[in-house]
Amino acid sequence: MTIALPLTLHTFAHSSASWRVRIGLHLKGLAWTTTPVSLLDGSHKSAAYSDLNPNQRVPALVLGDGTVLTQSMAILAFLDEMLPAPALLPADPVERARCRAFASVITEDIFPVQNLGVRQKLGAEFGADTDRQAQWCADWIVRGFAGLERETARRDWASGRFLFGESPTLADICLVPQMRNAVRYQVDLTPFPLLVAARDHAMEHPAFAETAPETQPA
Ligand SMILES: N[C@@H](CCC(=O)N[C@@H](CS)C(=O)NCC(=O)O)C(=O)O
Structure with missing residues (x-):
């Protein structure tokens, strides 16, 4: 199984949870397109974004087949499972x-x-x-x-x-x-x-x- 490309990351620049995922994507050598979601103007609570992520938080990662992944740590775990190297956890x-x-x-x-x-x-x-x-x-x-x-x-x-x-x-x-x-x-x-x-x-x-x-x- 491979990760369906291209990847779109719904993210807010200053969101620390979003930054975690950007680091993970970069470490795994994956390219992505950014869709900014402003937390300042409440875009994360818009109807369109709520459809994408009912929890109204960033980040959300959309895979090439339309799959939406949310929660930064779940996304990082997914990336690590799909692409084990470089590992995001120690071996021991x-x-x-x-x-x-x-x-x-x-x-x-x-x-x-x-x-x-x-x-x-x-x-x-x-x-x-x-x-x-x-x-x-x-x-x-x-x-x-x-x-x-x-x-x-x-x-x-x-x-x-x-x-x-x-x-x-x-x-x-x-x-x-x-x-x-x-x-x-x-x-x-x-x-x-x-x-x-x-x-x-x-x-x-x-x-x-x-x-x-x-x-x-x-
Ligand atoms: N546990 C979530 C937290 C996501 C989260 O809360 N993101 C913040 C930005 S860093 C957010 O969207 N906050 C919106 C709010 O508090 O209404 C994750 O790790 O993805």
């Missing part, structure tokens, strides 16, 4: 579990509480202005990053490598966009030197640099 089962756990801290513990819909609700229903919303996001990022920094220190990770070895894995794919969110919310990264080093190393790889929000159409 324990390391795989640790790598998945690292990614989950970001995708399940940190990211959901700072998502756009959450921030909008904090503003509309709880009166939090943009500064308070940013503080909210920063607090959850700091808590999550503190754990990841401690975990990384415990693993004797050395800078100049990817988080789980010599090639990028889900851990790097999730960390880099989340670090960008941290910068956006003015998180002081000084307490997280290992995460900063991991981010900096990953950003030297074309799959990360060439898919960064700044490189995207919208």
Whole structure:
């Protein structure tokens, strides 16, 4: 079975979940066409986009045969299953579990509480202005990053490598966009030197640099 081409990625440049998928596509050597979905003007809630992704979130990946895939981690798993090299997880089962756990801290513990819909609700229903919303996001990022920094220190990770070895894995794919969110919310990264080093190393790889929000159409 092969992946039906061409691929169309419905994405928003500044969405970290979308960036994860762009990194994965690039790592797997796949080309794709971008269809921008603006979260700023609510395009993700339009009738047309809701037909494509009933959950009204980006990203969504449309395959050449019309199949629609959603949820960044499910899309990355699909890519890894269809194109096993380069692998997005370590070979060793324990390391795989640790790598998945690292990614989950970001995708399940940190990211959901700072998502756009959450921030909008904090503003509309709880009166939090943009500064308070940013503080909210920063607090959850700091808590999550503190754990990841401690975990990384415990693993004797050395800078100049990817988080789980010599090639990028889900851990790097999730960390880099989340670090960008941290910068956006003015998180002081000084307490997280290992995460900063991991981010900096990953950003030297074309799959990360060439898919960064700044490189995207919208
Ligand atoms: N768990 C989903 C999260 C997708 C998601 O929430 N994307 C954000 C942008 S990064 C979004 O579309 N937010 C819209 C909203 O919160 O209303 C994934 O990993 O794909």
